[in-house]
Amino acid sequence: MTAPLLAVQGLTKHFPIAGGQVKAVDGVSFDVAAGETLALVGESGCGKSTTGRMLLRLTEPTAGSIVFGGVDLLGLGRSDLRRRRRELQIVFQDPYASLSPRNRVEDIIAEPLDVHGLCATREERRNRVIELLRLVGLDAIHLRRHPFEFSGGQRQRIAIARALAPQPRLIVADEPVSALDVSVQAQVVNLMQDLQEKFGLAYVFISHDLAVVRHIAHRVAVMYLGRLVEIASTETLFSAPHHPYTQALLSAAPVPDPERRRSRIVLTGDVPSPASVPGGCHFHPRCPLAQPVCRDTVPALRDVGGGHRAACHFAKPFPIPI
Amino acid sequence: MSLLEVNDLRVHLFTDRGVIKAVDGVSFAVEAGRSLGIVGESGCGKTMTALSLMRLIPQPPARIVSGSIRFDGEDVATMAPDRLRALRGNRIAMIYQDPMTSLNPVFTVGEQIAEAVRLHRRDGRTAAWARAVEVLRLVGIPDPDRVARSYPHQLSGGMRQRAVIGIALACDPKLLIADEPTTALDVTIQAQILELLRRLQGELGTGIILITHDLGVIADLVDDVIVMYAGKLVEHAPVRQLFAAPRHPYTNGLLRSVPSLETRERRLQTIDGTVPPAHAMPNGCRFNPRCTLVQDICHAQEPPLNDVGGGTQAACWALV
Numbered sequence: 001m002t003a004p005l006l007a008v009q010g011l012t013k014h015f016p017i018a019g020g021q022v023k024a025v026d027g028v029s030f031d032v033a034a035g036e037t038l039a040l041v042g043e044s045g046c047g048k049s050t051t052g053r054m055l056l057r058l059t060e061p062t063a064g065s066i067v068f069g070g071v072d073l074l075g076l077g078r079s080d081l082r083r084r085r086r087e088l089q090i091v092f093q094d095p096y097a098s099l100s101p102r103n104r105v106e107d108i109i110a111e112p113l114d115v116h117g118l119c120a121t122r123e124e125r126r127n128r129v130i131e132l133l134r135l136v137g138l139d140a141i142h143l144r145r146h147p148f149e150f151s152g153g154q155r156q157r158i159a160i161a162r163a164l165a166p167q168p169r170l171i172v173a174d175e176p177v178s179a180l181d182v183s184v185q186a187q188v189v190n191l192m193q194d195l196q197e198k199f200g201l202a203y204v205f206i207s208h209d210l211a212v213v214r215h216i217a218h219r220v221a222v223m224y225l226g227r228l229v230e231i232a233s234t235e236t237l238f239s240a241p242h243h244p245y246t247q248a249l250l251s252a253a254p255v256p257d258p259e260r261r262r263s264r265i266v267l268t269g270d271v272p273s274p275a276s277v278p279g280g281c282h283f284h285p286r287c288p289l290a291q292p293v294c295r296d297t298v299p300a301l302r303d304v305g306g307g308h309r310a311a312c313h314f315a316k317p318f319p320i321p322i
Numbered sequence: 323m324s325l326l327e328v329n330d331l332r333v334h335l336f337t338d339r340g341v342i343k344a345v346d347g348v349s350f351a352v353e354a355g356r357s358l359g360i361v362g363e364s365g366c367g368k369t370m371t372a373l374s375l376m377r378l379i380p381q382p383p384a385r386i387v388s389g390s391i392r393f394d395g396e397d398v399a400t401m402a403p404d405r406l407r408a409l410r411g412n413r414i415a416m417i418y419q420d421p422m423t424s425l426n427p428v429f430t431v432g433e434q435i436a437e438a439v440r441l442h443r444r445d446g447r448t449a450a451w452a453r454a455v456e457v458l459r460l461v462g463i464p465d466p467d468r469v470a471r472s473y474p475h476q477l478s479g480g481m482r483q484r485a486v487i488g489i490a491l492a493c494d495p496k497l498l499i500a501d502e503p504t505t506a507l508d509v510t511i512q513a514q515i516l517e518l519l520r521r522l523q524g525e526l527g528t529g530i531i532l533i534t535h536d537l538g539v540i541a542d543l544v545d546d547v548i549v550m551y552a553g554k555l556v557e558h559a560p561v562r563q564l565f566a567a568p569r570h571p572y573t574n575g576l577l578r579s580v581p582s583l584e585t586r587e588r589r590l591q592t593i594d595g596t597v598p599p600a601h602a603m604p605n606g607c608r609f610n611p612r613c614t615l616v617q618d619i620c621h622a623q624e625p626p627l628n629d630v631g632g633g634t635q636a637a638c639w640a641l642v
Contacts, residue, residue, distance in 0.1 A: 185579070190589050211580065215590065259566075
């Protein structure tokens with residue numbers, strides 16, 4: 001088996017706060033193969049965005065390793081890291097905040113080309129930007145415009161063009177379609193899939209929207225309060241989720257079909273504050289299957305068959321009884 | 323007689339760049355104990371419609387230029403200010419998207435609920451506080467005495483939204499307007515809030531207007547739906563009918579662009595283009611630049627809302 005493009009081991013981020021620390025990400029491990037989409041899903045505060053930012057070292061990990069293309073990014077100095085980042089780009093959620101309002105589209109998209117010295121002449125730079133604009137469904141007439149002249153969907157296309165500019169192998173996309181209206185969201189999702197096919201891109205796709213994830217991801221990793229609770233191929237995760245949290249999450253998602261108003265697994269209580277997480281299994285105070293062992297012992301992420309892993313003492317492929 | 327009857331409502335925004343027809347001839351009704359969903363994308367006029375129902379639109383630039391809003395037999399559109407004050411938060415209540423900004427950070431949750439009660443019911447302090455605790459229990463807060471004494475920042479997002487719903491329910495409103503009530507919440511919390519709204523509709527007979535861009539939420543909760551596009555009502559249907567047989571090409575496109583949780587298609591359907599800017603609306607049908615069924619007449623004349631069978635009304639020349 002060939003080595004994965006990205007191998008993350010024991011990734012951890014603790015933020016110090018008054019009187020303790022927030023374990024935002026607590027020992028997360030996963031692989032991403034070249035050309036693959038891995039989705040990170042979970043609710044607010046589960047650590048999915050922090051994980052995404054750590055992959056580029058935009059947030060410095062507390063511990064763990066991130067091996068990308070055979071090199072551990074955490075061992076690199078500033079200039080080596082910058083060179084490596086050419087192959088590792090990110091697209092953010094809010095296209096209104098992630099593009100500098102005073103720059104023109106040409107300079108926004110060309111910035112990674114300039115940083116990495118990828119274009120020798122102004123002409124080459126412009127041609128490359130025009131090529132990128134066309135790739136994302138925009139046009140040369142947009143070169144001289146500013147971000148405010150574009151709609152949300154178009155801005156997200158510009159952000160994607162910028163990420164594509166240095167020909168990366170992996171793009172971390174943090175809620176890239178969450179701020180968009182559904183009809184526009186579909187356009188951007190299709191664009192991301194087309195680009196993946198064309199360039200063999202890998203995505204780490206961070207989202208809370210399970211339907212979008214079901215559509216775009218090859219594999220899905222579910223996070224809860226800083227830990228990975230389940231990881232499996234998309235088909236497996238959606239058809240036979242093993243972890244009770246995943247089961248509840250899937251059950252809670254509203255389906256656009258009034259014939260199927262479902263009796264849901266409605267979890268009681270809220271996600272606890274990451275500053276005071278429960279001991280043992282983080283999910284035990286809300287879990288309908290909880291036993292004494294769940295309060296004391298952290299369940300290991302164990303294989304439940306065919307590379308499908310779940311972190312639950314009682315993981316089983318049936319939805320929990322309602 | 324319906325609880326609420328909106329007839330040919332028109333809300334225009336008078337701006338430097340001209341008049342924007344934010345809500346352009348919208349009619350609908352809500353019965354007691356029933357729920358109506360208003361769905362559409364950003365800028366379609368759904369929030370402006372909701373705000374008009376209690377005359378909460380920003381005025382200027384906005385103004386209700388014509389139409390009537392009959393609630394319980396009275397016309398809100400022409401109501402005197404003191405009657406309006408007696409109506410708002412009492413017989414019609416509203417909950418907003420962001421529970422953090424709709425609560426006052428320097429008062430406890432209980433004080434904020436009691437304030438609404440005292441304003442409308444002339445109850446004493448003790449009675450108003452008791453009512454506050456009672457509604458917190460009603461909205462499913464496990465420890466209402468403690469939560470009543472808490473400040474908003476001490477509560478989680480789901481708890482805050484329950485408190486906001488509690489304020490809205492404090493005076494037993496006949497109509498509850500919920501503008502994206504679950505959009506800021508996580509999906510497991512959203513499920514709890516939707517259950518709560520469903521229970522309130524059933525147990526208290528409250529009429530509900532639910533405004534959302536989320537078709538899943540619409541399918542889950544409401545009885546009837548109106549779909550808005552660029553200020554116009556384009557389709558009005560019972561919820562099952564709308565999802566089973568959408569008639570307007572915009573509704574159809576909207577439903578098809580949502581990825582499914584069950585099946586996986588290679589590509590998502592999309593609606594080409596984007597909503598035109600408010601000051602540059604096309605002539606005729608406003609959807610015509612994005613429509614696959616477009617004909618000559620669509621550029622010339624606005625389509626009227628017609629009965630197209632199955633209890634559905636749609637505004638489309640291709641269906642006439």
